[in-house]
Amino acid sequence: xxxxxxxxxxxxxxxxxxxxxxxxxxxxxxxxxxxxxxxxxxxxxxxxxxxxxxxxxxxxxxxxxxxxxxxxxxxxxxxxxxxxxxxxxxxxxxxxxxxxxxxxxxxxxxxxxxxxxxxxxxxxxxxxxxxxxxxxxxxxxxxxxxxxxxxxxxxxxxxxxxxxxxxxxxxxxxxxxxxxxxxxxxxxxxxxxxxxxxxxxxxxxxxxxxxxxxxxxxxxxxxxxxxxxxxxxxxxxxxxxxxxxxxxxxxxxxxxxxxxxxxxxxxxxxxxxxxxxxxxxxxxxxxxxxxxxxxxxxxxxxxxxxxxxxxxxxxxxxxxxxxxxxxxxxxxxxxxxxxxxxxxxxxxxxxxxxxxxxxxxxxxxxxxxxxxxxxxxxxxxxxxxxxxxxxxxxxxxxxxxxxxxxxxxxxxxxxxxxxxxxxxxxxxxxxxxxxxxxxxxxxxxxxxxxxxxxxxxxxxxxxxxxxxxxxxxxxxxxxxxxxxxxxxxxxxxxxxxxxxxxxxxxxxxxxxxxxxxxxxxxxxxxxxxxxxxxxxxxxxxxxxxxxxxxxxxxxxxxxxxxxxxxxxxxxxxxxxxxxxxxxxxxxxxxxxxxxxxxxxxxxxxxxxxxxxxxxxxxxxxxxxxxxxxxxxxxxxxxxxxxxxxxxxxxxxxxx
Amino acid sequence: xxxxxxxxxxxxxxxxxxxxxxxxxxxxxxxxxxxxxxxxxxxxxxxxxxxxxxxxxxxxxxxxxxxxxxxxxxxxxxxxxxxxxxxxxxxxxxxxxxxx
Numbered sequence: 001x002x003x004x005x006x007x008x009x010x011x012x013x014x015x016x017x018x019x020x021x022x023x024x025x026x027x028x029x030x031x032x033x034x035x036x037x038x039x040x041x042x043x044x045x046x047x048x049x050x051x052x053x054x055x056x057x058x059x060x061x062x063x064x065x066x067x068x069x070x071x072x073x074x075x076x077x078x079x080x081x082x083x084x085x086x087x088x089x090x091x092x093x094x095x096x097x098x099x100x101x102x103x104x105x106x107x108x109x110x111x112x113x114x115x116x117x118x119x120x121x122x123x124x125x126x127x128x129x130x131x132x133x134x135x136x137x138x139x140x141x142x143x144x145x146x147x148x149x150x151x152x153x154x155x156x157x158x159x160x161x162x163x164x165x166x167x168x169x170x171x172x173x174x175x176x177x178x179x180x181x182x183x184x185x186x187x188x189x190x191x192x193x194x195x196x197x198x199x200x201x202x203x204x205x206x207x208x209x210x211x212x213x214x215x216x217x218x219x220x221x222x223x224x225x226x227x228x229x230x231x232x233x234x235x236x237x238x239x240x241x242x243x244x245x246x247x248x249x250x251x252x253x254x255x256x257x258x259x260x261x262x263x264x265x266x267x268x269x270x271x272x273x274x275x276x277x278x279x280x281x282x283x284x285x286x287x288x289x290x291x292x293x294x295x296x297x298x299x300x301x302x303x304x305x306x307x308x309x310x311x312x313x314x315x316x317x318x319x320x321x322x323x324x325x326x327x328x329x330x331x332x333x334x335x336x337x338x339x340x341x342x343x344x345x346x347x348x349x350x351x352x353x354x355x356x357x358x359x360x361x362x363x364x365x366x367x368x369x370x371x372x373x374x375x376x377x378x379x380x381x382x383x384x385x386x387x388x389x390x391x392x393x394x395x396x397x398x399x400x401x402x403x404x405x406x407x408x409x410x411x412x413x414x415x416x417x418x419x420x421x422x423x424x425x426x427x428x429x430x431x432x433x434x435x436x437x438x439x440x441x442x443x444x445x446x447x448x449x450x451x452x453x454x455x456x457x458x459x460x461x462x463x464x465x466x467x468x469x470x471x472x473x474x475x476x477x478x479x480x481x482x483x484x485x486x487x488x489x490x491x492x493x494x495x496x497x498x499x500x501x502x503x504x505x506x507x508x509x510x511x512x513x514x515x516x517x518x519x520x521x522x523x524x525x526x527x528x529x530x531x532x533x534x535x536x537x538x539x540x541x542x543x544x545x546x547x548x549x550x551x552x553x554x555x556x557x558x559x560x561x562x563x564x565x566x567x568x569x570x571x572x573x574x575x576x577x578x579x580x581x582x583x584x585x586x587x588x589x590x591x592x593x594x595x596x597x598x599x600x601x602x603x604x605x606x607x608x609x610x611x612x613x614x615x616x617x618x619x620x621x622x623x624x625x626x627x628x629x630x631x632x633x634x635x636x637x638x639x640x641x642x643x644x645x646x647x648x649x650x651x652x653x654x655x
Numbered sequence: 656x657x658x659x660x661x662x663x664x665x666x667x668x669x670x671x672x673x674x675x676x677x678x679x680x681x682x683x684x685x686x687x688x689x690x691x692x693x694x695x696x697x698x699x700x701x702x703x704x705x706x707x708x709x710x711x712x713x714x715x716x717x718x719x720x721x722x723x724x725x726x727x728x729x730x731x732x733x734x735x736x737x738x739x740x741x742x743x744x745x746x747x748x749x750x751x752x753x754x755x
Contacts, residue, residue, distance in 0.1 A: 629751035632678055639674070 001088070003211075004073040015073040017060045018085040021095055022138055022148075024060075025131030028053040029124045036120025046120040047110040050127040054106055057134060058099035065092050072211045074140055079204075086140035086210045089513040090357065093506075094137040094279055097361045101271040101368050102130045104488035108372050109263040111485040112379055122162055126267060129155035133272035137279055142191050142208040149187070149244070149276060153180050156273050160260040172256035179253040183243015187280075190236030194287070197229035210283060217286035218518070231291035235298055238281065245277025247336060248306040251329045252578055258321035258385075262375030265321060269328045270368035275360055278335045282353050288343040289519075297439065300340025304430075304443040304450075307333030309575070311453030315460065316561075316572045319385045320374050323461045324367070327411060330450055331363045331423075337443060338426045344440060345433045350522040354510030355429060359422035361506075362499055366410040366419060369492040373404035376485055377465070380478035389472040390465045396478040401466045403489040408462045410496040412455040412539050418499035420536075425503075427451060427535050432525040451535045455542025460557075463550040662703040669696035683735040683745040687728050694724045 004012055010019070028050055036043045064087060074084035085091075106126060113119050132155055135148035154177075161173030191208065198207035201219045206212060220226045241247070246254040254274070258265055268274060281288070281299065288296055307330045314326035335356045342352025378385060380397060394401040410419035430444040470476040480486065511522050549557045561568045573579065649655050669692050676689025698717045705713025735745050742749045 631747060631750060635677055639678075 001211075002071045004071060005082075005084075006075055009073050010075065012071075012073070014064060014067060014069045014071060014087070015085065017063050018069070018071075018073070018087050018138055021057045021060045021064075021099070022131050022134035024053050024057050025050070025127045025134065029128040029131065032120055032127065033124040036124065043117075043120045044114075046123040047106065047113070050123040051103060051106040051110065053127060054099055054103045054130055057130070058096065058103055061092065061095040061099050065096060072140060074206070074209065074211075077141075077144075080206065081143045082141055082206050082209060083144045084140035085138045087138070089509050090279075090282060090353065091137050093357055093361065093510070094275070095134055097364050098130065098133050098137060098271045098275075101364050101492075102126075102133075102267060104491055105263055105266045105271065105368055105372065106130075108266075108375065108485050108488045109261075111482050112263050112375055113261060118162075122159075122261070125155055125158050125162070126264070129159060129267060129272050133276065136276050140210055141206070142194065142210065142213070142284075145210075145280075146188065146191065149240075149280075150184065152273055152276060153177065153184065153244070156180070156257070156268060159264040159267070160257045162260055162264065166259065168256075169259040172253075172259040176253040176257045179250055180243045183240045183250050183277075186236045186243070187240025190233045190238075190240060193229060193233040193236060194284075197223075197226065197233060213284050214286050217290045221290035227290060227292045230287050231295035234284075234288045234291045234295040237284065237287070238295070238299055238302065241277030241280045241336075242302060243277070244280075245274050245332045245336070246329045247277070247302050247333065248309055249577065251306065251310065252574075252581060254329055255317075255322045255325045255574075258319065258325055262321065262371060262378055265325070266368050266371035266375065269324070269371060270364040274328060274332055275364065278332060278339070278356065278360055281336065281339050282356060285339070285343070285349060285353060288339075289346050289349060291343075293344070296340060296343035298340075300337055300344055300440070300443050303333045303336030303338075303340050304446040305333070306330065307337060307450035308446040308453070311450045311457065312571055313574055314457035315453060316568065317457075318387055320377070320387050320390075320461060320465065321371075321385055323387070323457055324370055324374060327370075327454060327458065328363075328367055330454060331359070331367070331411075333450070334423060334426050334447065335360050335363070337447060338429065340443070341426075341429055341433045341440065345436055346519075348429070348433065348523050348525070349519045350511050350514050351507070351525075352429065353513070354507045355422070355425050357510065358503065358506050359426060362410070362418040362422040362496070365492050365495045365499060366407045369403055369489060369496055370407040370411065372485070372489050372492065373400050373407060376400040376481045376489070377404075377478070379481050379485070381472075381474040384472060384474055387461055387464045390470070390475050391468040392466075392470040393475060393478055394466040396470070396475070397480045399480050399486055400489065403493045404462065405466070406493045406496055408458045411458050412542065413451065413535065414539060415536065416497070416500070418496055418503075421500040421503040423451065424532070424535050428527050428532055429525065431527050431531050435527075448534060448538065452538040452542050455539045456546055459543050459546035460550050463546055467551055468553075659703060659707055662699065666696045666700040666703065669693075669699065681746055681748070683731075683738065683747060686747065687731045687735075690731070691724060691728060694720065694727075698724075 004010075004015055009015055032046050032049060036046050069087045069092065070089075071087050072084070073087075074082035077083040106123070109122070109126070113122050116122060129152065132148050132151035136145060136152060139145040139148060157173050157177040160176050161170050163169045164173075194213065195207050197220050198212060198216060200223060201207075201216045202212045217230065221230060223229075239250075243250045254268075257268060260268075288299060310326045310329035310333065314323050314330065317323045317326060338352050338356035338359065342349040342356075376397065377390065377393065377400060380400075381390065384390070406417070410417040413419040413423040427444065427447050430440060430447050434440040434444050470478075507522070548554050549560075570576070646655075673689045673691075673693030673696060676692065677686060680686050680689060698720055701713050701717050701720070705711070705717075738749065739745050
């Protein structure tokens with residue numbers, strides 16, 4: 001890794017390219033918004049401008065990959081913080097994924113959002129959104145990282161509420177903002193703990209730089225209480241990651257975020273937002289490696305439990321976008337669990353970050369594909385989102401539904417697709433780690449059941465949408481969208497199908513990230529074949545069960561639902577988590593605290609402030625009577641004052 | 656030669672009279688007269704000391720002081736005339752506009 005600093009470093013071509021990757025979309029945002037506001041004729045070109053800008057970002061990211069950039073650039077910012085870029089295989093892979101998938105989604109959006117009169121606002125905001133996410137993955141310092149992280153949160157709020165005149169969208173935007181804010185509070189506390197625990201080791205030499213966090217975590221762990229500090233920081237940062245990456249219990253905002261335009265959902269789910277949390281945990285992996293084990297198990301089990309829990313909720317939803325939202329939560333759980341496996345068994349860390357990020361990238365392709373095809377369906381069906389009103393769409397819109405079929409196969413991990421190479425690797429790794437560490441057994445079980453549930457809800461959705469008879473007027477008259485929307489779907493389909501062949505190359509590329517560090521080298525793990533094919537058998541079983549219930553309708557899903565009684569009700573109510581958060585925590589506890597605090601503020605803090613003001617007011621009313629305006633009164637005062645001074649002086653013996 | 660202390664007593668008397676006048680009179684012209692008495696008491700004091708020390712510079716200073724006193728009463732009368740134009744009155748009670 002080469003270090004650069006200062007202006008000379010900035011003019012280094014690789015550094016300049018890396019900075020421009022995230023700066024370019026932000027600059028474009030600054031131009032598109034005012035231009036679109038001033039010139040109405042410009043609005044219809046805003047999509048093309050933004051899409052081009054993001055494509056240039058992608059080319060710059062590809063340039064970094066092509067020249068094998070591995071560098072750390074920093075420049076003075078605050079007294080104790082620097083700004084800069086940290087480029088290694090992890091950030092290059094993320095930057096290419098973010099800009100590439102974002103480019104395809106923007107291209108789709110040119111068609112999808114094309115009729116909206118405020119499309120320049122939409123494209124300006126998505127450009128800022130993408131720029132913010134690229135800044136997140138390239139930042140070299142946790143403070144800079146946090147700024148971009150907040151920028152992403154802000155843009156998600158703006159974009160989810162893009163159709164602000166719909167009450168649902170406005171409240172969903174607020175919910176997304178507030179729930180991720182809970183995570184952000186935890187994250188900033190975690191950064192404070194990190195700063196505090198790295199200060200004795202690094203000194204005033206930028207304790208929150210990612211370079212220092214990676215290279216000095218071992219020294220921190222050797223301090224007294226160091227491991228505990230790292231574990232505390234790791235757990236708090238995990239809280240921030242859970243807020244952004246929608247992990248239990250902060251996942252509640254994502255299903256509501258479906259109120260935004262579908263392309264926004266695609267951006268949030270595939271490229272620009274939810275992957276930030278996974279990236280954060282992967283970025284500061286040494287903190288977890290050297291922390292006390294409970295932080296590692298926390299990462300593992302939050303991921304595994306979320307993968308399972310979101311799968312069960314996905315089963316009972318009827319809104320096509322919400323099903324996809326729960327599947328995103330579930331897949332993010334897999335990525336987090338994969339990272340947790342590496343933290344639990346440290347000698348596999350060389351594998352696990354690669355495995356987790358590989359799944360992240362495959363998931364980005366397939367989830368963008370699924371959301372774009374869902375967007376195309378919504379475009380054709382005039383925003384009908386209930387899958388029970390669709391049906392028979394395979395004949396009506398063959399290209400879209402074929403793309404969705406490929407996406408569904410990739411999501412469940414059917415063998416030739418990329419999903420098979422990414423997800424089954426995580427499950428196999430879980431079993432391998434379980435052989436060394438019995439506490440991981442439950443994680444493996446949760447992940448396997450999660451894979452089964454994934455298949456079940458994905459094909460429930462797919463069969464209901466694609467097969468049978470059209471169940472509404474709009475579904476009967478659906479047809480494929482224009483080419484500008486089809487091309488991105490085709491590209492993503494091809495990627496989802498063939499990306500599996502890059503698996504070993506990708507892992508090798510990632511293991512080069514650890515060259516020269518203590519984590520270098522990978523573990524080649526093999527597990528028994530009968531264990532390895534369990535997920536595949538469960539996928540086949542899941543597709544069969546989904547076919548019986550929703551394809552051929554040989555068995556009735558309603559009967560099963562009614563037969564299961566309370567269980568169905570609980571799952572349908574999303575485990576009452578929304579009820580718990582909104583009606584109990586927010587309305588009872590938080591509102592009560594807020595009332596107490598506001599009374600304190602109103603009567604104590606304001607009392608002090610207003611009291612000072614009133615004191616001055618009434619005091620001056622009393623004292624201004626002394627100002628008579630008659631000169632002789634003042635002269636009397638002067639003479640009395642002079643006498644007083646003379647007398648005092650006489651008493652003190654000055655004269 | 657008149658003893659020094661008599662002159663100083665006259666000066667003190669004039670100063671007290673002038674001060675009393677400043678604090679009590681109601682009319683503007685009388686105020687100016689009181690100020691003149693005050694100034695002249697100081698002048699007399701200085702002349703007395705200068706004569707005692709046989710030092711002419713004190714007397715020169717008193718000449719300057721008299722010139723300044725003349726200028727000052729001219730300014731004072733100008734203010735009074737301006738006041739009279741406003742209020743048809745030179746009583747000090749009519750100078751109350753500067754208060755709250």
